[in-house]
Amino acid sequence: MNMSVPASEPLLSKSNSVFCCYLFWSSVLILKMLCMSLLTARQRMKTKTFANPEDLRMGRTPEVRFNDANVERMRRAHRNDLENVLPFLLMSLAYVASGPHPLTAKLLLRIGATARLLHTIVYACVPLPQPARILSFFITFGIVGFEAVYVIIRFIKYI
Protein backbone atom coordinates (compact mmCIF):
# COMPACT_ATOMS: atom_id res chain seq x y z
CA MET A 1 0.00 0.00 0.00
CA ASN A 2 1.32 3.38 -0.98
CA MET A 3 1.27 5.89 1.86
CA SER A 4 2.01 8.89 -0.32
CA VAL A 5 0.18 11.37 1.92
CA PRO A 6 1.83 11.67 5.33
CA ALA A 7 -0.53 10.72 8.14
CA SER A 8 -0.08 14.07 9.85
CA GLU A 9 -1.52 16.12 6.98
CA PRO A 10 -5.33 16.44 7.08
CA LEU A 11 -6.90 14.43 4.25
CA LEU A 12 -10.41 15.93 4.36
CA SER A 13 -9.26 19.50 3.69
CA LYS A 14 -8.85 21.84 0.75
CA SER A 15 -5.06 21.39 0.93
CA ASN A 16 -5.52 17.79 -0.33
CA SER A 17 -6.06 17.82 -4.11
CA VAL A 18 -7.78 14.40 -3.98
CA PHE A 19 -10.41 15.85 -1.65
CA CYS A 20 -10.84 18.85 -3.98
CA CYS A 21 -11.41 16.41 -6.84
CA TYR A 22 -14.00 14.64 -4.67
CA LEU A 23 -15.77 17.95 -3.91
CA PHE A 24 -16.00 18.77 -7.62
CA TRP A 25 -17.31 15.40 -8.80
CA SER A 26 -19.71 14.87 -5.92
CA SER A 27 -21.28 18.25 -6.73
CA VAL A 28 -21.62 17.25 -10.40
CA LEU A 29 -23.36 14.00 -9.46
CA ILE A 30 -25.72 15.68 -7.00
CA LEU A 31 -26.62 18.28 -9.63
CA LYS A 32 -27.35 15.40 -11.98
CA MET A 33 -29.60 13.76 -9.37
CA LEU A 34 -31.56 17.02 -9.00
CA CYS A 35 -32.24 16.85 -12.75
CA MET A 36 -33.93 13.47 -12.26
CA SER A 37 -36.65 15.15 -10.16
CA LEU A 38 -37.23 17.71 -12.91
CA LEU A 39 -37.31 15.04 -15.64
CA THR A 40 -39.86 13.03 -13.64
CA ALA A 41 -41.99 16.14 -13.04
CA ARG A 42 -41.89 16.95 -16.78
CA GLN A 43 -43.09 13.44 -17.64
CA ARG A 44 -45.84 13.73 -15.03
CA MET A 45 -47.10 17.00 -16.55
CA LYS A 46 -46.82 15.70 -20.12
CA THR A 47 -48.67 12.45 -19.46
CA LYS A 48 -50.94 13.94 -16.74
CA THR A 49 -49.89 11.20 -14.30
CA PHE A 50 -50.19 12.44 -10.73
CA ALA A 51 -49.77 10.32 -7.63
CA ASN A 52 -51.40 12.66 -5.09
CA PRO A 53 -55.04 13.82 -5.06
CA GLU A 54 -53.94 17.38 -4.19
CA ASP A 55 -51.87 17.54 -7.44
CA LEU A 56 -54.76 16.80 -9.79
CA ARG A 57 -55.87 20.42 -10.21
CA MET A 58 -52.48 21.32 -11.74
CA GLY A 59 -53.07 18.97 -14.66
CA ARG A 60 -56.85 19.26 -14.80
CA THR A 61 -56.95 15.48 -14.40
CA PRO A 62 -59.86 13.54 -12.88
CA GLU A 63 -57.89 10.93 -10.89
CA VAL A 64 -54.51 9.73 -9.63
CA ARG A 65 -52.52 7.32 -11.83
CA PHE A 66 -49.45 5.20 -11.10
CA ASN A 67 -48.67 3.16 -14.19
CA ASP A 68 -47.42 5.48 -16.92
CA ALA A 69 -44.42 3.85 -18.64
CA ASN A 70 -42.46 7.11 -19.16
CA VAL A 71 -42.90 8.29 -15.57
CA GLU A 72 -41.97 4.85 -14.24
CA ARG A 73 -38.80 4.76 -16.35
CA MET A 74 -37.68 8.08 -14.82
CA ARG A 75 -38.51 6.81 -11.36
CA ARG A 76 -36.49 3.63 -11.91
CA ALA A 77 -33.53 5.69 -13.16
CA HIS A 78 -33.85 7.96 -10.13
CA ARG A 79 -34.04 5.02 -7.73
CA ASN A 80 -30.99 3.50 -9.42
CA ASP A 81 -29.17 6.74 -8.58
CA LEU A 82 -30.20 6.45 -4.93
CA GLU A 83 -28.90 2.88 -4.88
CA ASN A 84 -25.59 3.69 -6.54
CA VAL A 85 -24.68 7.39 -6.55
CA LEU A 86 -25.22 7.91 -2.81
CA PRO A 87 -23.10 4.85 -1.86
CA PHE A 88 -20.47 6.03 -4.38
CA LEU A 89 -20.32 9.43 -2.67
CA LEU A 90 -20.17 8.01 0.87
CA MET A 91 -17.68 5.29 -0.08
CA SER A 92 -15.43 7.70 -1.99
CA LEU A 93 -15.41 10.05 1.01
CA ALA A 94 -14.22 7.20 3.25
CA TYR A 95 -11.73 6.14 0.56
CA VAL A 96 -10.29 9.68 0.28
CA ALA A 97 -10.10 9.86 4.09
CA SER A 98 -8.11 6.61 4.16
CA GLY A 99 -5.25 8.28 2.26
CA PRO A 100 -5.06 6.37 -1.05
CA HIS A 101 -2.48 7.00 -3.80
CA PRO A 102 -3.52 10.46 -5.15
CA LEU A 103 -3.36 9.61 -8.87
CA THR A 104 -5.31 6.37 -8.50
CA ALA A 105 -7.92 8.04 -6.32
CA LYS A 106 -8.49 10.93 -8.74
CA LEU A 107 -8.77 8.52 -11.66
CA LEU A 108 -11.37 6.42 -9.84
CA LEU A 109 -13.40 9.51 -8.90
CA ARG A 110 -13.37 10.80 -12.48
CA ILE A 111 -14.22 7.48 -14.13
CA GLY A 112 -16.85 6.56 -11.53
CA ALA A 113 -18.66 9.88 -11.82
CA THR A 114 -18.51 9.97 -15.63
CA ALA A 115 -19.93 6.44 -15.86
CA ARG A 116 -22.93 7.52 -13.78
CA LEU A 117 -23.51 10.49 -16.11
CA LEU A 118 -23.50 8.08 -19.06
CA HIS A 119 -25.79 5.70 -17.16
CA THR A 120 -28.43 8.42 -16.83
CA ILE A 121 -28.14 9.31 -20.51
CA VAL A 122 -28.68 5.76 -21.75
CA TYR A 123 -31.37 5.00 -19.13
CA ALA A 124 -33.49 8.14 -18.88
CA CYS A 125 -32.66 10.45 -21.78
CA VAL A 126 -32.03 8.26 -24.84
CA PRO A 127 -32.93 4.65 -23.97
CA LEU A 128 -30.23 2.62 -25.75
CA PRO A 129 -30.18 -1.15 -26.30
CA GLN A 130 -28.21 -3.18 -23.82
CA PRO A 131 -25.38 -3.60 -22.86
CA ALA A 132 -24.99 0.22 -22.76
CA ARG A 133 -26.73 0.53 -19.40
CA ILE A 134 -25.17 -2.58 -17.87
CA LEU A 135 -21.65 -1.45 -18.81
CA SER A 136 -21.98 2.06 -17.38
CA PHE A 137 -23.65 0.57 -14.28
CA PHE A 138 -20.86 -1.92 -13.58
CA ILE A 139 -18.03 0.60 -14.00
CA THR A 140 -19.17 2.64 -10.99
CA PHE A 141 -20.32 -0.50 -9.20
CA GLY A 142 -16.85 -2.01 -9.56
CA ILE A 143 -15.14 1.17 -8.39
CA VAL A 144 -17.28 1.35 -5.24
CA GLY A 145 -16.49 -2.33 -4.60
CA PHE A 146 -12.77 -1.72 -5.06
CA GLU A 147 -12.79 1.28 -2.72
CA ALA A 148 -14.71 -0.69 -0.08
CA VAL A 149 -12.32 -3.65 -0.19
CA TYR A 150 -9.33 -1.28 -0.11
CA VAL A 151 -10.58 0.48 3.04
CA ILE A 152 -11.66 -2.77 4.70
CA ILE A 153 -8.21 -4.34 4.21
CA ARG A 154 -6.44 -1.21 5.36
CA PHE A 155 -8.50 -0.77 8.54
CA ILE A 156 -9.21 -4.42 9.33
CA LYS A 157 -7.65 -4.12 12.78
CA TYR A 158 -10.42 -1.71 13.85
CA ILE A 159 -13.07 -4.42 13.37
Place this chain on the structure above:
Amino acid sequence: MNMSVPASEPLLSKSNSVFCCYLFWSSVLILKMLCMSLLTARQRMKTKTFANPEDLRMGRTPEVRFNDANVERMRRAHRNDLENVLPFLLMSLAYVASGPHPLTAKLLLRIGATARLLHTIVYACVPLPQPARILSFFITFGIVGFEAVYVIIRFIKYI
Protein backbone atom coordinates in the same frame (compact mmCIF):
# COMPACT_ATOMS: atom_id res chain seq x y z
CA MET B 1 -15.50 34.59 -3.64
CA ASN B 2 -15.16 35.37 0.03
CA MET B 3 -12.33 33.40 1.67
CA SER B 4 -13.31 34.33 5.20
CA VAL B 5 -11.93 31.12 6.73
CA PRO B 6 -8.17 30.82 6.24
CA ALA B 7 -7.23 27.72 4.26
CA SER B 8 -4.98 26.47 7.04
CA GLU B 9 -7.77 26.13 9.59
CA PRO B 10 -9.62 22.79 9.40
CA LEU B 11 -13.15 23.30 8.08
CA LEU B 12 -14.62 19.92 9.05
CA SER B 13 -13.95 20.33 12.77
CA LYS B 14 -15.76 21.51 15.87
CA SER B 15 -13.75 24.73 15.84
CA ASN B 16 -15.68 25.81 12.70
CA SER B 17 -19.10 27.14 13.71
CA VAL B 18 -20.49 26.45 10.22
CA PHE B 19 -19.65 22.77 10.64
CA CYS B 20 -21.29 22.78 14.10
CA CYS B 21 -24.41 24.25 12.49
CA TYR B 22 -24.25 21.44 9.88
CA LEU B 23 -23.95 18.80 12.62
CA PHE B 24 -27.02 20.16 14.41
CA TRP B 25 -29.29 20.42 11.37
CA SER B 26 -28.22 17.15 9.77
CA SER B 27 -29.11 15.39 13.05
CA VAL B 28 -32.53 17.06 13.06
CA LEU B 29 -33.22 15.93 9.49
CA ILE B 30 -32.09 12.37 10.13
CA LEU B 31 -34.29 12.21 13.24
CA LYS B 32 -37.15 13.42 11.04
CA MET B 33 -36.42 10.66 8.49
CA LEU B 34 -36.56 8.05 11.26
CA CYS B 35 -40.07 9.29 12.07
CA MET B 36 -41.14 8.43 8.51
CA SER B 37 -40.49 4.73 9.20
CA LEU B 38 -42.63 4.91 12.34
CA LEU B 39 -45.43 6.78 10.54
CA THR B 40 -45.44 4.17 7.75
CA ALA B 41 -45.49 1.33 10.31
CA ARG B 42 -48.40 2.97 12.13
CA GLN B 43 -50.39 3.23 8.88
CA ARG B 44 -49.57 -0.42 8.09
CA MET B 45 -50.90 -1.55 11.48
CA LYS B 46 -53.98 0.69 11.27
CA THR B 47 -54.97 -0.41 7.75
CA LYS B 48 -53.60 -3.97 8.15
CA THR B 49 -51.51 -3.57 4.99
CA PHE B 50 -48.45 -5.81 5.17
CA ALA B 51 -46.02 -6.41 2.32
CA ASN B 52 -44.32 -9.56 3.68
CA PRO B 53 -45.97 -12.93 4.35
CA GLU B 54 -44.04 -13.25 7.64
CA ASP B 55 -45.65 -10.02 8.92
CA LEU B 56 -49.25 -11.18 8.51
CA ARG B 57 -49.51 -12.80 11.94
CA MET B 58 -48.89 -9.43 13.62
CA GLY B 59 -52.07 -7.99 12.12
CA ARG B 60 -54.11 -11.20 11.98
CA THR B 61 -54.47 -10.54 8.25
CA PRO B 62 -55.05 -13.28 5.66
CA GLU B 63 -52.83 -11.91 2.85
CA VAL B 64 -50.25 -9.33 1.75
CA ARG B 65 -51.50 -6.01 0.30
CA PHE B 66 -49.68 -3.24 -1.56
CA ASN B 67 -52.21 -0.64 -2.55
CA ASP B 68 -53.43 1.16 0.57
CA ALA B 69 -53.61 4.90 -0.15
CA ASN B 70 -52.45 6.02 3.32
CA VAL B 71 -49.47 3.67 3.40
CA GLU B 72 -48.49 4.65 -0.14
CA ARG B 73 -48.62 8.37 0.74
CA MET B 74 -46.18 7.79 3.62
CA ARG B 75 -43.93 5.75 1.33
CA ARG B 76 -43.91 8.51 -1.29
CA ALA B 77 -43.06 11.10 1.37
CA HIS B 78 -40.28 8.84 2.66
CA ARG B 79 -38.89 8.27 -0.83
CA ASN B 80 -39.00 12.01 -1.45
CA ASP B 81 -36.79 12.37 1.63
CA LEU B 82 -34.32 9.84 0.23
CA GLU B 83 -34.24 11.79 -3.04
CA ASN B 84 -33.78 15.18 -1.42
CA VAL B 85 -32.64 15.06 2.22
CA LEU B 86 -29.71 12.70 1.63
CA PRO B 87 -28.36 14.80 -1.31
CA PHE B 88 -28.89 17.93 0.83
CA LEU B 89 -26.78 16.42 3.62
CA LEU B 90 -23.99 15.21 1.31
CA MET B 91 -23.98 18.43 -0.73
CA SER B 92 -23.98 20.66 2.36
CA LEU B 93 -21.06 18.69 3.78
CA ALA B 94 -19.07 19.32 0.59
CA TYR B 95 -20.21 22.97 0.62
CA VAL B 96 -19.08 23.46 4.23
CA ALA B 97 -15.75 21.78 3.38
CA SER B 98 -15.25 24.22 0.49
CA GLY B 99 -15.05 27.14 2.94
CA PRO B 100 -18.07 29.33 2.08
CA HIS B 101 -18.92 32.63 3.75
CA PRO B 102 -19.97 31.56 7.29
CA LEU B 103 -23.13 33.66 7.53
CA THR B 104 -24.41 32.64 4.09
CA ALA B 105 -23.66 28.98 4.78
CA LYS B 106 -25.46 28.95 8.14
CA LEU B 107 -28.47 30.68 6.62
CA LEU B 108 -28.68 28.13 3.79
CA LEU B 109 -28.41 25.20 6.24
CA ARG B 110 -31.15 26.62 8.47
CA ILE B 111 -33.55 27.47 5.65
CA GLY B 112 -32.92 24.24 3.72
CA ALA B 113 -33.50 22.04 6.78
CA THR B 114 -36.59 23.95 7.92
CA ALA B 115 -38.15 23.72 4.46
CA ARG B 116 -37.77 19.92 4.56
CA LEU B 117 -39.49 19.82 7.96
CA LEU B 118 -42.38 21.81 6.48
CA HIS B 119 -42.40 19.54 3.40
CA THR B 120 -43.00 16.48 5.60
CA ILE B 121 -45.77 18.24 7.51
CA VAL B 122 -47.72 19.24 4.40
CA TYR B 123 -47.06 15.91 2.63
CA ALA B 124 -47.40 13.23 5.30
CA CYS B 125 -48.98 14.74 8.41
CA VAL B 126 -51.60 17.25 7.25
CA PRO B 127 -51.99 16.97 3.44
CA LEU B 128 -52.43 20.60 2.33
CA PRO B 129 -53.56 21.82 -1.11
CA GLN B 130 -50.80 22.81 -3.52
CA PRO B 131 -48.62 24.85 -3.85
CA ALA B 132 -47.66 24.21 -0.18
CA ARG B 133 -45.70 21.06 -1.02
CA ILE B 134 -44.15 22.42 -4.22
CA LEU B 135 -42.91 25.57 -2.47
CA SER B 136 -41.26 23.76 0.44
CA PHE B 137 -39.80 21.25 -2.03
CA PHE B 138 -38.21 23.87 -4.26
CA ILE B 139 -36.65 25.87 -1.41
CA THR B 140 -34.35 22.98 -0.41
CA PHE B 141 -34.01 21.93 -4.06
CA GLY B 142 -32.79 25.40 -4.99
CA ILE B 143 -30.35 25.53 -2.07
CA VAL B 144 -28.80 22.17 -3.03
CA GLY B 145 -28.49 23.42 -6.62
CA PHE B 146 -26.85 26.66 -5.48
CA GLU B 147 -24.37 24.80 -3.26
CA ALA B 148 -23.51 22.40 -6.09
CA VAL B 149 -22.88 25.19 -8.61
CA TYR B 150 -20.83 27.11 -6.01
CA VAL B 151 -18.54 24.13 -5.33
CA ILE B 152 -18.28 23.21 -9.03
CA ILE B 153 -17.17 26.75 -9.99
CA ARG B 154 -14.74 26.95 -7.10
CA PHE B 155 -13.08 23.57 -7.80
CA ILE B 156 -13.44 23.48 -11.58
CA LYS B 157 -9.70 23.09 -12.07
CA TYR B 158 -9.80 19.67 -10.38
CA ILE B 159 -12.06 18.30 -13.15
Place this chain on the structure above:
Amino acid sequence: MNMSVPASEPLLSKSNSVFCCYLFWSSVLILKMLCMSLLTARQRMKTKTFANPEDLRMGRTPEVRFNDANVERMRRAHRNDLENVLPFLLMSLAYVASGPHPLTAKLLLRIGATARLLHTIVYACVPLPQPARILSFFITFGIVGFEAVYVIIRFIKYI
Protein backbone atom coordinates in the same frame (compact mmCIF):
# COMPACT_ATOMS: atom_id res chain seq x y z
CA MET C 1 -20.83 14.71 28.45
CA ASN C 2 -17.40 13.19 28.25
CA MET C 3 -14.94 15.33 26.27
CA SER C 4 -12.30 12.64 26.07
CA VAL C 5 -10.85 13.87 22.77
CA PRO C 6 -9.34 17.35 23.06
CA ALA C 7 -11.03 19.85 20.75
CA SER C 8 -7.75 20.71 19.07
CA GLU C 9 -7.12 17.20 17.70
CA PRO C 10 -8.76 16.51 14.32
CA LEU C 11 -11.61 14.03 14.73
CA LEU C 12 -12.16 13.14 11.06
CA SER C 13 -8.63 11.86 10.50
CA LYS C 14 -6.77 8.56 10.57
CA SER C 15 -5.18 9.50 13.89
CA ASN C 16 -8.60 9.09 15.56
CA SER C 17 -9.29 5.40 16.14
CA VAL C 18 -13.06 6.03 16.29
CA PHE C 19 -12.93 7.45 12.75
CA CYS C 20 -10.89 4.42 11.61
CA CYS C 21 -13.58 2.19 13.07
CA TYR C 22 -16.18 4.22 11.15
CA LEU C 23 -14.21 3.83 7.90
CA PHE C 24 -14.06 0.07 8.34
CA TRP C 25 -17.74 -0.49 9.16
CA SER C 26 -19.09 1.95 6.61
CA SER C 27 -17.13 0.08 3.92
CA VAL C 28 -18.58 -3.23 5.11
CA LEU C 29 -22.13 -1.85 4.95
CA ILE C 30 -21.64 -0.33 1.49
CA LEU C 31 -20.21 -3.62 0.23
CA LYS C 32 -23.33 -5.30 1.63
CA MET C 33 -25.55 -2.81 -0.20
CA LEU C 34 -23.78 -3.61 -3.47
CA CYS C 35 -24.70 -7.25 -2.92
CA MET C 36 -28.40 -6.27 -2.89
CA SER C 37 -28.13 -5.16 -6.54
CA LEU C 38 -26.58 -8.50 -7.47
CA LEU C 39 -29.20 -10.46 -5.52
CA THR C 40 -32.00 -8.54 -7.27
CA ALA C 41 -30.39 -9.10 -10.67
CA ARG C 42 -30.09 -12.82 -9.95
CA GLN C 43 -33.78 -13.02 -9.04
CA ARG C 44 -34.65 -11.08 -12.20
CA MET C 45 -32.72 -13.55 -14.38
CA LYS C 46 -34.09 -16.59 -12.55
CA THR C 47 -37.73 -15.50 -12.75
CA LYS C 48 -37.33 -13.67 -16.10
CA THR C 49 -38.83 -10.50 -14.58
CA PHE C 50 -37.51 -7.44 -16.42
CA ALA C 51 -38.73 -3.89 -15.90
CA ASN C 52 -37.28 -2.33 -19.08
CA PRO C 53 -38.18 -3.25 -22.69
CA GLU C 54 -34.49 -3.10 -23.67
CA ASP C 55 -33.67 -5.84 -21.14
CA LEU C 56 -36.07 -8.41 -22.55
CA ARG C 57 -33.62 -9.88 -25.07
CA MET C 58 -31.29 -10.94 -22.24
CA GLY C 59 -33.91 -13.28 -20.83
CA ARG C 60 -35.66 -14.16 -24.10
CA THR C 61 -38.87 -12.89 -22.48
CA PRO C 62 -41.84 -11.49 -24.42
CA GLU C 63 -42.81 -8.61 -22.11
CA VAL C 64 -41.94 -6.51 -19.05
CA ARG C 65 -43.19 -7.68 -15.63
CA PHE C 66 -43.31 -5.94 -12.27
CA ASN C 67 -44.99 -8.24 -9.80
CA ASP C 68 -42.69 -11.18 -9.10
CA ALA C 69 -42.71 -11.89 -5.35
CA ASN C 70 -39.00 -12.82 -5.10
CA VAL C 71 -37.82 -9.76 -7.02
CA GLU C 72 -40.09 -7.49 -4.98
CA ARG C 73 -38.77 -8.92 -1.70
CA MET C 74 -35.21 -8.07 -2.77
CA ARG C 75 -36.30 -4.60 -3.80
CA ARG C 76 -38.00 -4.01 -0.45
CA ALA C 77 -34.87 -5.16 1.40
CA HIS C 78 -32.76 -2.87 -0.79
CA ARG C 79 -35.07 0.09 -0.21
CA ASN C 80 -34.98 -0.61 3.51
CA ASP C 81 -31.18 -0.29 3.27
CA LEU C 82 -31.53 3.09 1.53
CA GLU C 83 -33.88 4.23 4.29
CA ASN C 84 -31.67 3.03 7.15
CA VAL C 85 -28.06 2.30 6.16
CA LEU C 86 -27.47 5.64 4.44
CA PRO C 87 -28.85 7.67 7.40
CA PHE C 88 -26.79 5.44 9.74
CA LEU C 89 -23.63 6.28 7.77
CA LEU C 90 -24.33 10.02 7.60
CA MET C 91 -25.44 10.22 11.23
CA SER C 92 -22.47 8.21 12.50
CA LEU C 93 -20.11 10.49 10.58
CA ALA C 94 -21.65 13.54 12.30
CA TYR C 95 -21.58 11.67 15.63
CA VAL C 96 -17.88 10.80 15.24
CA ALA C 97 -17.17 14.42 14.27
CA SER C 98 -18.89 15.62 17.45
CA GLY C 99 -16.23 13.93 19.58
CA PRO C 100 -18.13 11.26 21.55
CA HIS C 101 -16.57 8.95 24.14
CA PRO C 102 -14.35 6.63 22.03
CA LEU C 103 -15.40 3.33 23.59
CA THR C 104 -19.14 4.11 23.40
CA ALA C 105 -18.81 5.32 19.83
CA LYS C 106 -16.95 2.21 18.65
CA LEU C 107 -19.46 -0.03 20.36
CA LEU C 108 -22.38 1.75 18.67
CA LEU C 109 -20.71 1.53 15.25
CA ARG C 110 -20.02 -2.19 15.65
CA ILE C 111 -23.47 -3.10 16.97
CA GLY C 112 -25.32 -0.87 14.49
CA ALA C 113 -23.47 -2.28 11.48
CA THR C 114 -23.76 -5.90 12.62
CA ALA C 115 -27.51 -5.51 13.18
CA ARG C 116 -27.90 -4.33 9.56
CA LEU C 117 -25.97 -7.37 8.31
CA LEU C 118 -28.36 -9.59 10.29
CA HIS C 119 -31.34 -7.62 8.96
CA THR C 120 -30.34 -8.42 5.38
CA ILE C 121 -29.87 -12.10 6.20
CA VAL C 122 -33.30 -12.51 7.77
CA TYR C 123 -35.04 -10.32 5.15
CA ALA C 124 -33.46 -11.22 1.83
CA CYS C 125 -31.40 -14.39 2.23
CA VAL C 126 -33.28 -16.68 4.64
CA PRO C 127 -36.71 -15.13 5.36
CA LEU C 128 -37.24 -15.85 9.07
CA PRO C 129 -40.49 -15.47 11.03
CA GLN C 130 -40.90 -12.25 12.97
CA PRO C 131 -39.66 -10.72 15.27
CA ALA C 132 -36.21 -11.49 13.77
CA ARG C 133 -36.45 -8.67 11.23
CA ILE C 134 -38.10 -6.17 13.58
CA LEU C 135 -35.45 -6.72 16.27
CA SER C 136 -32.47 -6.26 13.93
CA PHE C 137 -34.23 -3.25 12.38
CA PHE C 138 -34.81 -1.47 15.69
CA ILE C 139 -31.26 -2.00 17.01
CA THR C 140 -29.76 0.19 14.25
CA PHE C 141 -32.81 2.45 14.29
CA GLY C 142 -32.34 3.08 18.01
CA ILE C 143 -28.62 3.73 17.60
CA VAL C 144 -29.21 6.31 14.87
CA GLY C 145 -31.82 7.96 17.06
CA PHE C 146 -29.45 8.04 20.04
CA GLU C 147 -26.64 9.54 17.95
CA ALA C 148 -28.99 12.19 16.55
CA VAL C 149 -30.28 13.23 19.98
CA TYR C 150 -26.70 13.27 21.34
CA VAL C 151 -25.47 15.62 18.59
CA ILE C 152 -28.61 17.79 18.77
CA ILE C 153 -28.20 18.32 22.52
CA ARG C 154 -24.49 18.98 22.22
CA PHE C 155 -24.81 21.54 19.40
CA ILE C 156 -28.18 23.05 20.33
CA LYS C 157 -26.72 26.55 20.52
CA TYR C 158 -25.98 26.48 16.76
CA ILE C 159 -29.70 26.21 15.95
